[in-house]
Amino acid sequence: MRESKSVKKSKFQELKDRVYYRHRHISDDEVILLRAAEIDAEMFVAAMRIIVSLGVLAAIIFAIDDVQQIGEDYLGRQVKIAIVSCLSYLIVGIVSILIIKINAFKFWMSWVAVTADCAFLFLNGWFSLINSMISGDFIFAMPLVWLAPLVLAFGALRFNPLLQTYVTLLLVSGLSILVSWEPDVLAIDINDRIALAFGAPPNSLRIVLTALLGTMLVVAVQRARWLLRQSIIEAKQKANLFRYLPAQVVETLAEGRLSKLREGQLRDMTILFVDLRGFTKWSEMQDPKTISIFLSEFREIIQHASEETDAIIDKFIGDGALLLFDGASTAQRAIMCSRLISMNVRMWARDQAKKYRYSVKVGIGIHHGRVFAGVVGSDTRLEFTALGDAVNTAARLEQLTKEANMEIIASHAVMQAAGSSEESKHWIRLTPVHLHGRQNPLLIYGYKHP
Incomplete structure (x- = not known):
């Protein structure tokens, strides 16, 4: 009987996984467990990415009235930049979940996802600096830069030290570039613009981001405790299973x-x-x-x-x-x-x-x-x-x-x-x-x- 295409595809994927994990000196059984854990982590991160995007979008929408009352054109453009960034971030989360759902997830996609996270953060900060015509010295006045801790947390949830190192290097490099950036012409009212960056609407957004980060870390800690408990249960089961063996x-x-x-x-x-x-x-x-x-x-x-x-x-x-x-x-x-x-x-x-x-x-x-x-x-x-x-x-x-x-x-x-x-x-x-x-x-x- 000829094998179906899905069976052949599954075997081919299993072979690629073994090649990918070979340098870690682990067994075939561990390859299966690690791949399942990484897919589970990627699904969780994708869901959190959607929640963060929706939370930030909600905060921006509530702040639109305050922005319109101020009447500064560059603030309107700033809001549009933030909305486009959040929508793009939302799309990445939705696409990630769909890929996992149809069983098309590949190990390299985690690297693409974290690169996209850092790219959105970097581009949002860069466009915000250009739009506001202020120096990169004030990049941390931009509320969405506060997504950086979230991006680091996303990387940590994947339990991959190499991937986390990559995320850290990307963020540090990107923020370093933004800090050193200087516009050709500084805004005349730069002090006022910086002051507005710490007004009620931006601070509200920072509070939302902090709340989302805290919520995500609570869920992450709970997940880690669950994994630890599962490991303890499995260790006890293995100990009972191996007790009759030399x-x-x-x-x-x-x-x-x-x-x-x-x-x-x-x-x-x-x-x-x-x-x-x-x-x-x-x-x-x-x-x-x-x-x-x-x-x-x-x-x-x-x-x-x-x-x-x-x-x-x-x-x-x-x-x-x-x-x-x-x-x-x-x-x-x-x-x-x-x-x-x-x-x-x-x-x-x-x-x-x-x-x-x-x-x-x-x-x-x-x-x-x-x-x-x-x-x-x-x-x-x-x-x-x-x-x-x-x-x-x-x-x-x-x-x-x-x-x-x-x-x-x-x-x-x-x-x-x-x-x-x-x-x-x-x-x-x-x-x-x-x-x-x-x-x-x-x-x-x-x-x-x-």
Whole structure:
């Protein structure tokens, strides 16, 4: 089936967005969120632009009678300049909303919009100076120059530091040009004209502009608080979503690569299974609180060993755990982890033997091979896991530790991956075992404590 033009256009826009945001080193998911936030901000700014335009127009209309009573021709022209500027400003706001409504907004349009804001301000000030025949030193006597704080606020609402820097530079440059401007001929009654610029009608317009700025900032602050609240809610949701994932995977998710993790990968990993011996029988005679404390202490040992060897705790399974080793030196790290668990459990068992009346022992199986590793689960709970024959083999080797009367058993694949090591003298070759689904017997080694 051929794709529709709208679908092709949407995909093309998504591609352009990724290119635009690439220099920010963010993920595809963040690109979508940022684009949505920028469109939302542009819609809000466009609406505020319309409100400001209508507010200023209303103030000008109310001041027309006072201007007519004064009877100065240049004031009439000044009013017309202000009306044309406000109407142009209003049109920009309306056009911006229409563009967003028809889903035709492009990221570069924000730059055009802020340039138009500054251009209107600059042109209004320039024409006002020419019409009034006064020096640029008095540019700030022109009421509409008070739009400058509004333009800066519009830029800030877009949450784009680069865009805000651009707006600031435009305003500073434009106002600097206006301040340095001098007419060829100064008005004879320049003092009177400056005095009129601070009369009741212009001051009323300044008050309106101040009220609009204050109103806009109130709305902006409320919007920022809403965004902050949404961020907090989303952070809590993510924290709840990631609580079942290992720290190494959460770091990857924090970079926004959930979609990649969900795809999964085939990779060579070393897998370690650890399990308590005789725990089920012992726990049947204990109260729930004792079992909970005991398992918590045991899991702290596993957690400590995993942190020391940079292991991924795939999951705790009752009185056991599945650990994964990815990256460099996986076999060496797995062997070190198994020794740490064994040593710490022995120390813990000596300290707790009288308390629990239970001779704590563990069985550990280690295998190296190719597995599928990735994140699985729903949007409310994610879980990192590894699947494959290598995982099943490691679990079987852990079970063999009881039959072979060994605490740690590793496959020949682990020994090969680990290479030559000073610890090799502590390993003894055991009788090869036939595992279900394998044609050839599996060479295994047991660890002999020094």
